[in-house]
Amino acid sequence: MPSQQRSVLMAQQERAVRTRNALIESAAELFSKDGFDVVSLSTISTRAGVSNGALHFHFASKAALTAAVWEAAAQRLRQITHEGAARGQAAGSGGPLQVLVDTTHALLRGLRHDVILRAGFDLSESPVPVAPGADLRRRWQAWVESLLAQAAREGALARDVAPQDAAHAVVAATVGFGALGSRNAQWLSQSMLTRFWALLLPRLATEPILKELVASGRRREATAPPEAASPLHRPISRQSA
Structure with a gap:
């Protein structure tokens, strides 16, 4: 040619x-x-x-376009979870629970800035018929459950906490923050999610692991104000929670 x-x-x-x-x-x-x-x-x-x-x-058709939105959103969610797992393997400290904390922060950053990711979750929670495997909330829940099950196998999860119960709480909070954030961006802020984790982690983690966990995540947002002195941005303990 x-x-x-x-x-x-x-x-x-x-x-x-x-x-x-x-x-x-x-x-x-x-x-x-x-x-x-x-x-x-x-x-x-x-x-x-x-x-x-x-x-x-x-x-x-509109259904075909909707399926394309779902697939584009699913690709973004896969990238967030894959990058979270990769960072966790590289960093090591805190194990699966820290990976989960870090990845939820990445997810909320995505929901704040990425309209396609937001639409994917919105469609999952709407009455629109969802194609098999296209429901982002179910994909997110499956990933969270697998990570918490890993934490339980490694002895990082408190013995009286069931991974599935913990996953329900995490998914409900993150998806709920996403829905509320469409009207008030404060729900998608780092500080809001940090407070959630500061409240939940002492219930989820064993004492040795809890000391390693950072509720604000290990990756700071470039635009975030200096908060190094805040207890929410340090490894937490049952006393400080």
Whole structure:
């Protein structure tokens, strides 16, 4: 194929990818803002700045576009959990419970800044039919349960705490913060989640592990104000909790 034709083909492919991504992001923004039932395909195409014909070229139906939003959100959730597990293996201190704390902070940062991730969770909690395996809340719950089960096997979880019960509390809190954060961003703040963990960790962790845990997470937000002196940003104890 001549180089000029290759250049034209590559430009067309890049334009198609940009158009598809713009439609997914516009759908996510409108689903989160107005709700799935209210939003029409024509509203989405207008928001994305493309024609209805271009929308139907990429997505045959609203259900197909919704599935694309779910998949994009699922990819973001997978990245958050994979990076959390990788950081935990590298750092070591605090074990699975610290990985869980760190990853919940990463999730709330994502929910605060990433409209596609937010829409994925919103759709999971809406009456919209969810394709098998597309429910982000269920995926998140399965990951949290597996991490808490690992903590129990390693002796990090208090003996009278069932991993599934602890997972229900963590998922309810994080998904709830996400839902409340759509109206008040304070619910998605680092300090809000830090206070939740400062309250819960003394109930979850054994004494030796508790001393290693940092409720604020081991990764600070670049825009966060200096809080090094706060007990919430130090390893916690049952007395200080």
